[in-house]
Every structure is written in C-alpha cells, then in structure tokens.
Amino acid sequence: xxxxSLMLSSAxxxxxxxxxxxxxxxxxxxxxWGGYAPEDVVAKFEDMTGHTVEVTxxxxxxxxxxxxxxxxxxxxxxQPSQDRIAGPQAEFGIYKPMDMSxxxxxxxxxxxxEATKGNTMxxxxxYGVPHVWGTSGxxxxxxxxxxxxxxxxxCSPDVAGKVSYRLKRPTLIGFAFSMGxxxxxxxxxxxxxxxxxxxxxxxxxxxxxxxxxxxxGGDELMGLLRSxxxxxxxxxxxxxxKLNADxxxxxxxxxxxxxxxxxxxxxxxxxxxADDAAYAWINFVMQPEVAAMITAAAxxxxxxxxxxxxxxxxxxxxxxxxxxAEAIDNIKWYPPVPAGLEAIExxxxxxxxxxx
Amino acid sequence: MRRDAKFGLALLLTxxxxxxxxxxxxxxxxxxxxxxxxxxxxxxxxxxxxxxLTFINEPLYMWTFLRTAVMSVVATVITxxxxxxxxxxxxxxxxxxxxxxxxxxxxxxxxxxxxxxTFGWMxxxxxxGIISNLLQSVGLASGPVEMLYNDAAIMVGLVYTxxxxxxxxxxxxxxxxxxEVVEAGYDLGGNGLSVLREIIIxxxxxxxxxxxxxxFMLCLGNYLTPTMLGGKxxxxxxxxxxxxxxxxxxxxxGAAFGFLLLILSSVIVWGMLRLTGQSLEKTMG
Numbered sequence: 001x002x003x004x005s006l007m008l009s010s011a012x013x014x015x016x017x018x019x020x021x022x023x024x025x026x027x028x029x030x031x032x033w034g035g036y037a038p039e040d041v042v043a044k045f046e047d048m049t050g051h052t053v054e055v056t057x058x059x060x061x062x063x064x065x066x067x068x069x070x071x072x073x074x075x076x077x078x079q080p081s082q083d084r085i086a087g088p089q090a091e092f093g094i095y096k097p098m099d100m101s102x103x104x105x106x107x108x109x110x111x112x113x114e115a116t117k118g119n120t121m122x123x124x125x126x127y128g129v130p131h132v133w134g135t136s137g138x139x140x141x142x143x144x145x146x147x148x149x150x151x152x153x154x155c156s157p158d159v160a161g162k163v164s165y166r167l168k169r170p171t172l173i174g175f176a177f178s179m180g181x182x183x184x185x186x187x188x189x190x191x192x193x194x195x196x197x198x199x200x201x202x203x204x205x206x207x208x209x210x211x212x213x214x215x216x217g218g219d220e221l222m223g224l225l226r227s228x229x230x231x232x233x234x235x236x237x238x239x240x241x242k243l244n245a246d247x248x249x250x251x252x253x254x255x256x257x258x259x260x261x262x263x264x265x266x267x268x269x270x271x272x273x274a275d276d277a278a279y280a281w282i283n284f285v286m287q288p289e290v291a292a293m294i295t296a297a298a299x300x301x302x303x304x305x306x307x308x309x310x311x312x313x314x315x316x317x318x319x320x321x322x323x324x325a326e327a328i329d330n331i332k333w334y335p336p337v338p339a340g341l342e343a344i345e346x347x348x349x350x351x352x353x354x355x356x
Numbered sequence: 357m358r359r360d361a362k363f364g365l366a367l368l369l370t371x372x373x374x375x376x377x378x379x380x381x382x383x384x385x386x387x388x389x390x391x392x393x394x395x396x397x398x399x400x401x402x403x404x405x406x407x408x409l410t411f412i413n414e415p416l417y418m419w420t421f422l423r424t425a426v427m428s429v430v431a432t433v434i435t436x437x438x439x440x441x442x443x444x445x446x447x448x449x450x451x452x453x454x455x456x457x458x459x460x461x462x463x464x465x466x467x468x469x470x471x472x473x474t475f476g477w478m479x480x481x482x483x484x485g486i487i488s489n490l491l492q493s494v495g496l497a498s499g500p501v502e503m504l505y506n507d508a509a510i511m512v513g514l515v516y517t518x519x520x521x522x523x524x525x526x527x528x529x530x531x532x533x534x535x536e537v538v539e540a541g542y543d544l545g546g547n548g549l550s551v552l553r554e555i556i557i558x559x560x561x562x563x564x565x566x567x568x569x570x571x572f573m574l575c576l577g578n579y580l581t582p583t584m585l586g587g588k589x590x591x592x593x594x595x596x597x598x599x600x601x602x603x604x605x606x607x608x609x610g611a612a613f614g615f616l617l618l619i620l621s622s623v624i625v626w627g628m629l630r631l632t633g634q635s636l637e638k639t640m641g
Contacts, residue, residue, distance in 0.1 A: 065602045088605070090398050167588075168603070213505045213587030227484040339398050346604035347414075354416045354591055 025050035026274035028281055031063050031078040032056070033264060034218075035298030036132060045284050051277040060084050067094040072270025077278040082263045083334035085120040085128045091339040095267045097125035102279040107286035112303040116263055119336050128265035129282065130303035132294065135259035135331055136170050137322075139221075139240035143249040144231040150256040151178035152203070154232055160210035164224055165234035167214040167353055169345050170260055174234060175200045177257040177332060184335050194344055201348045205355040214353075225250060238299030241318040251318070254327035261331040263303070384618075391611035407612035417596065421616070424593040425624060427507070428575035431514040435522045435571050436564065438515065443526035443563075444556070448535070462523050470517060474584045477513055478504060481585075505587030513581040518574055522567040529563030530556075565634050569625055576621050593617055 028051050030037055037055045046052060056075070058066065063080050067073075072094035080088075089095050105113060112130045120128035140148045145159045151174040154163045165171050176183040176196050186192040212230050215221040218239060224230040225243055237259070240252025266282050268275060284290060291302040292310030299315070301308065308316075394406040411417045446458045465473060480486050481503040491497040503509060533556065541551040557564070582592035597617070600610030629635060 061603045061605075064605065068605070068607075091605075092399070208588065211588055212502075216583070227482075229483045340395070342604045343395075343606060346599070346606060349603075350596070350599070351416055353588070354420065 025052065026076075026277040027052045027054060028077060028274050028277040029054045029075045029272075030056065030281070031058055031066065031075040031269075033059065033079060033132075033298070036079060036264070036294060038293060038297035041285065041290055041293050041297075044290070045281060048284070049277070049280050051274070051280065053281070064088050064092075064094070067269050068092045070271070072096070072272070074271075075269045076272040076274040077281060078267050078269055079131060079264050080128075080267060081334065082116050082119045082128055082130065082265045083336050085265065085267060086122050086336040087339040087341075089122045089127055094270050095127045096270050096272070097127060098129060098266075098268065099275075099279075100126060103129060104283045104286070107283065107288075107304055109303050109305050112263065115333075116265055116303075120265065120267070128267045130263045131266055131282075131285070132298060132300045132302050133261065133263040134237050134300035135254070135261045136174070136234065136236045137255045137259035138253045139225060139233050139235040139243065139250065140253050141225070141228070141231040141247075141250045142253075144228075148232040149253065151175050151234065154234070155203070155207035155210060157210070159232050161212060162229070162231045163207075163210055163233065164212050164215045164221060164230045166216070167349050169342075169349075171204070171234055172197060172200050172345055172348060173332075173334075174255065174257070174260055175203055177260075178255065179203060184332065187335060187338055187341065190340075190344070193341065197344055197348045201352060204348075204352045208352065208355055237319075237322060240322070241299055241315065244318055245314070252322045254323055254330070258330040258332040259323075259327065261333040263333075384615075387611045387614055390607055391615050393608045395608065401608075407609045408616070410609060411612060411616055417613070420591055420596055421593050421620060423591060424576060425620070427510065427514070428572050429624075431511055431518065431575045432568050432572045434511065435515050435518045436568060439519055439522035439526055439567070440560075440564075443523050443530055446523070447527045447530035448533070448538075459523075459527065462520055465516075466520055470580055473517065474513060474581055477509070477516070477585060481509055481512075504585060506589055507586070509585040510582050510590065510592075513585045514575050514578065517578065517581055518571040521570045521574060525563040525567040525570075526560060527563075529560045533559045561634065565629070565632070568628075572625065572628075573621065576617070 030053055032055060034057045037053065042053045042055065060080050063078050064084060067075065067078065068088070071092075078095075085095065108130065112133070116128055116130040117126045120126060138148060138151070138154075140146070145162070147156065147158055148154060151171075153159075154165060173183050176199075179199065181196045181199065183193065183196050186196055212224065215224065215233070218236070221230075221233060221235055221239065222243065225233060226247070235252075237252045240250065243250040244252070266278075268278055272278060285294060286302070286304045288304055288306040289310055291304030291307035295301055295307065295311050295315070301311070301319075391407055392403050392405070393401040394404040396402050442462070446455060446462075450458060478485070482488070483500045483502045483504070485503075487503065488497070488501045491501055492499070537555060537559075538551060541555045546554065577594060579592070579594040579598060582590045583595055586592070593613070594617075597610050597613045600606045600613060604610075
C-alpha cells in the first residue's frame, strides 16, 4: 500500500513537472559554429528563460546539407553565412521568413542589419539577421615569410613546401581577386564566372607543387602553423589572432587584394518547432554584454550595437594591427551566391585536387 | 503445428528483413532515383542519365575510381602477404596462452577509433614527427623528412587498418588444418615450399578469399585514412562522393557516384573470384 502511494505521488509529481515544462519552456535545437554558443552563455540563457539549448556545431556546407536532408527539420535555429541563404532557399526551400516584429532591432548595428536583410531577401520576405562577422585572409609567420602580402604570394618559390590553404570556394575567390579579376561582379553571368574560375584553376594547379597540404579543419591548420611546418596560409582572422597570443611572430594579415568578409546570421529552418525560443535566443545573445562573451569565445566581433566596449583590449589591439583603416575599406564582402554556382566551382576544385 | 513453425520462422526473419529493407533496399532505391535526376533550373529537375554520362565523359572521375581500385587491390595484397605468416604462426606454431595473447595483440589497436589510430600515424610520419626526429638524431637524415601526404602514407594506413580483418579468417581456417596432414606432406618427400603450395594454401583458400574481399571493400570504402594521410594527394573515390553531397550540394552526381561505386566494386570482386577460380559458395560453405 505504501509502495503504491509512493508510486502514485511520484507519477503525479512527474506529470506536474512535465506539464510545467511543456507549457513554458522549449528545447532550442541550435545549429551553429564552434564558439558561437559558449557554455556560460547557454547556462545564463537557460536560467533566465527556462528553455533548454541543444548545440550542434557545424559549418556552412554541412548546415545546408543537414537541413536539405530533412527539408528544414531537426533544428530550430541555424547560423549559415549570409551569402548562403537566398540561393539554397530558392533551390531547396529549407528556411522560413523572419518575423522582424519579434526581434529587438535596436540591439543591432543598423547598417549591418540592413545589409543582411537585403542579402537574405527572397521575394518580399527577409530570411536572416546578422550575428557574428569576420574576415578570411592570410595567416603568416612574419619572421619566416614576411614577403607574403597577397593570396598569390602563396605560390612564391620563397615559401614553397611551407604553404597551406583550403580547397574550398574562399580560396578560389581570394586568388581571383589577387589576380586582378572580380568574381563577385561575374556572379550573375555563368559564362564569365566559368572563365574566371578557369584562370584560377590554372594558377592553383601551377601552385600545387609548393603546397604542403590542403587543410581541412581549423585544428589541423593550427597544428601545422604551430609546429612551423607551415609558415603562410589562408585562414580566418581569429585563427591568426589566436596563434598570435602564443607565438607573437604569427599573425593575421589582410591581403593586398582585400580580405574576404563574411557575416554569419540567424535563420529559422522551415520545420523548426520552437520559434519563440529561437527569437528569445536571438534577442538574448545580441545584448552587448552577452555578445561580448561570444566575442571572447569565438574571437570574432558581432553585429551587436555597443558590444565593442566590452571586448578585451588584447583582441582590439590585434584587430587594429591587422586592419589599418584602408584595409577595412578594402574588405570584399561576399554577396549572395546564386544557386548553381557551386557546380562550376566544384568542377574546378576536383580538377585541382586531381592535378599532379 | 506446421503453422506455428511457419509463424516462428516469420517472426525470426522479421528483424533481418526489416533491417535489409529499411536500411539497405529502400535507401538504395532512393539513391538510384536521385541519381537519375538532372538539375535544369532553380529547383527544377528532369529524369536523365546526365550524371552517369558525367562520370564517363570526365576522365578525372574515372581516373579517380581506377586509382582507388588499384590502390585498394595493392593494399589487399600487401595485407595478405603480411597477415599470412602472422596468422600461420598464431594458428600453428604456438599453443594455449601465447596463442591467445598474440591474437589479442592483433585486436588491441581496434579498441580505439579509426580516427585516433590515423592521428597516431600522423604524429609518427609528419615533418616534425617522431620518425623524422629519430632519423635526424641518429644522423641518417640531415634535415626534417616529410613522410605524410603521399601514396605510401595512405598505403601504410590502409594496411594497418585492415590487418585484423585478414588475420581473423586466416587464423580460423588455418586452425582447422590438422598437423598430421602437414607432417604427411613432409613424409611424402615434400619440402617447405611444396607443402605450402600443395597443402597449406589450398586449405586456407576460403580464409584468404573472404579476408581479401573484406579488406578490399574496406579499403575501397575508406574515407578517413586516405584523406588524412594523403592530404593534397589523397584523391579517393569516397572523398568525391562526400564533396558532391556536402560541399557542392550536388546530390544527384553524388548519388550516381555512390551507385557506380557499388556496381564497380561488385564487378571487381566477381572478376577476381572468376580469375582465381574461386566462388562465393565454396568460400562461405
């Protein structure tokens, strides 16, 4: 009898707890990049709102592939770069429009918000708001390879055998700019773009013997640079700044042809189930103090208005050393990638990989 | 009574059939259907053989497949050559505890994941790695030696990863070979070589064939080892499939590649069986 009443009461208690959670709190399944949802931020958010956050770390291509496989299900909030929203949306329909009335727009830097809204527009609907931004360019050991100032300098015989870059689209774009071409202007014209990519392909094949390896993940590159096996590489700014903290000779260099600027966004997957939690997360992390915590973890600045004041002095100093004023003006921001462009680039990358 | 037996059989078969149909047949049919689509515009697809034609018309893809197949065959042969003496020693030369201990030693590396094992090889082979430093300290090399990012590194990784799958079937078949038969061979005037050729190898043939098939398929379908150890020179067929699916958003071509890998690898295994006069029935039976 006693046992039974214990079971009954625990069942009642369980039902109450379960009912309470279902009513007020959701599970937010967040598909994001490493560092964008640090544990302290997640804990603070869970305390404040009662929602639970499940973080999945990924990258642009995998995010889109995952959402495509489920038709936009499995996650409630994703963070692809702003150039990878309109194309995949038109092609696969994996996102749903943002309800801007649920977002506290005063938390955003107005120019960035407007630019991202424009870039992620399909029809009349806005699909993305900006979160973290940064650039990719060159990470160079200035003591060993001070002469590397531009993407094509990676082909120089002075650094042959000690160079690494990714075999992905940023490399193609960077090399094209460095060769005096403008791939972004040719985005809308398949023939012109194919021609530019053809020239880049020839250049990359010519450079291949001097490349140590094509790096795949950030950690792999960090290992190569730290051990000194690689002295010059294409990489993200934060990678260079992180290494700079351990090895003062290594730092991020904005290439002469211009660093490539990206903005990672917030988008709602088409079949997301916890939109309210998603909007709550967006409004939460864009608060200046929280955004500064993310900057500290990810190493990149955010689109949050006023968060710079909270950023660490070290990071600001590194940022200013890498980006003199004219280098900032020279940043090439990725415009939206039209659907189908990846096929052209894919062929080029495959042929470069296969070249001897 | 008969109905009961039938029902029992159906019940026993259900998990297998579910597994086969849900995880093997249906995905493959879907894969095949996807591979027949051709993108003609934004979100629009036609049915065509364009993806298969791409494989035939672009020499790069064909060449990558050939390279993968040839490297896998070579890796299989090397694995066999190393594993055969090892298995013979474990099965015939030692007994009892030593036998179990040696067998266990073959097994131990597989207690950690393939990723960790591959990282281990990277630490050994890289320019600032252990072997390079060792060579320099004993004076055999004047500067750092890079041993990663080439075909030899891929081969080392593949053979190492496959070793167990060759040793297990070989040990099992060799253990069933009675010692008297080998002794009789010597009594009848045979020497080491002819006993090996006439008695041991024919007896071990089922083990050799099944080991070779498993190792060949594992090498052909391996993704991690070639990409990590091969670096810029890897160029493995599975890598192509991955990049079509994930990086290029081109599921149609990726699906066609996946299907071609299935068909071509089956053809290669069948061809090898015919060439060596073996059959699957003999091996498995």
